[in-house]
Amino acid sequence: MGGEARGSAAAIGRAGLRALSVPYALTMRANLALYERGWLARKRPVLPVASIGNITLGGTGKTTTTRRLARDLLARGVRPGIVLRGHMRHAEQPWQLVSDGSELLVPQRIAGDEAAMLAHTAPGVPIAVGKRRERAIELLASAGAQAAILDDAFQYFRMERLVDLVLVDATFDLAAAKVFPAGHLREPLEHLRRATHVLITHADLVSGARIDHSLEVLSRCAPQAPVMQARHAPSGVYRVDRPVDILPSEALRGTRVLAVCAIGNPASFEDLLRQMGAAVVGRATFPDHHAYEPGDWEIVRETLAGRDAEAIVVTEKDAVKLPPPPEDLPPVLAVAVESQIMTDEELWDELVGRIEQAARQEPASA
Structure with missing residues (x-):
């Protein structure tokens, strides 16, 4: 009887969410x-x-891909700027230049966690935040940027863009996806027709059959968009209190670690640690964009109990906003990652080249 009630309640709840999905x-x-x-x-x-965005809720690797694109443009002699919406930032100004490419111009809580991380790991790239992306782009132009990369802007319909790169997580079943709040789609799948390019991320975490399944869905929903595949490749490990001392990613091999993160897809972080040879003995996860406080270390301490972890490992996003860890905890390490194109790298080069060509044809001022 109780089981039937719970089953009926769950079914009613799912039906309610499906009903709410229709007006959304x-x-x-x-x-x-x-x-x-x-x-x-x-x-x-x-x-x-x-624009680098996605059609689903949660993390797909947008910020890592944004940094890869910025670095590739810099390598070609083009100075890009990055625009972020500024999730969880605490600031009075609706749009603001938070980095001039050489240093963070405001405290991390005003810049936002993603902006602070990018400012530290993408030197030479100015960064602006704000809901009105076109106004933020004006700030980038005044800082000498020649092109703008928008992190998480696929749903920003109001502005023209040269490239609309959409990221799709390989571990996510597109065919079974439902629109929010019944599922994780930000908008209907057919809206993928706006994409100029598609990048399947975390492609190394699934089987070839799963990739083929995603490609079949994309061929229907975004037939005009070239599709690439990528993985998050570790490039090093560092102590959060000594970020300039980068150790090889092999340093975690055989190490018992506690995974701590506040990102959209914590499971992918654990998978990455296992690929690096670490033994993940537990995890402490916080909501995406969580603003860490000293008291959060007590949650970590409780999770550590009885697990014999040799290190606490966090993401780069977490590293820039963690309060100093208590001295009695195991060392706190951060994993540096890069977006590595696995297939059709010439398509990525064409995408970068398209932006480069446009940047060289337009002035870097408003």
């Missing part, structure tokens, strides 16, 4: 139609724009 999806379709049919004009930014 209709709203997304209506908003997009306003711009696609020309009833609302898209803003033309002062710099050529590459």
Whole structure:
């Protein structure tokens, strides 16, 4: 009887979420139609724009991919700037230049965790935050940027862009996906038609059959978009109190670790640690974009109890916002990762080249 009640309650709950998904999806379709049919004009930014986004909730590797693209443009002699929405930042200014490419200009709590991480790991790239991305791009142009990379802007319909790169997590079943709140889709799958390119991330974590399954869905929903595959490849390990002393990623091999993170896809972080040869003996996860406080170390301490961990390991995003760890805890290490293109690297080079060409044709000022 109790089981039936619980089953009935769950079924009613799922039906309610599906019902709520209908008006949400209709709203997304209506908003997009306003711009696609020309009833609302898209803003033309002062710099050529590459958007890196996704169609699902949660982490797909947008920030890591953003950094890869910024570094590749720098290597070609083009100075990009990065725009972030600024999740969990505490600031009065609606848009703000938080890094001029040489240093963080504001405290981390004002910049936001992703901006602070990028400022430390992508030197030479100015960074601005704000909900109005076109205004943030103006700040980048004033700081000498020649192109703008928008982290998480696929749903920012109001602005023109040169490249719309959409990231799809290989571990996510696109075919079975439902629109929020019944599922994890930010908008209906057919909206993938806006993508100019698609990058399947975490492709090394699934079977070839699973990749083929995703490719089949993408061929229907984004037939015009070239598809690439990528993985998060570890590039080193460092103590959070000594970030300049980078150790090889092999340093974690055989080490018993506690995984601590506040990201959209914590399971992928644990998978990465296992690939590095670490023995993950436990995990302490916090909500995405969590603002750490000293008291959070007590949660970590409780999770450590009886696990005999030799190290606590965090992501780069977490490392820039952690309060100093208590001295009696195991050493706290951060894993540096890079987005590594696994297939069709020439498509990635074409994407970078398209932005480079546009950047060289346009002035770097408003």
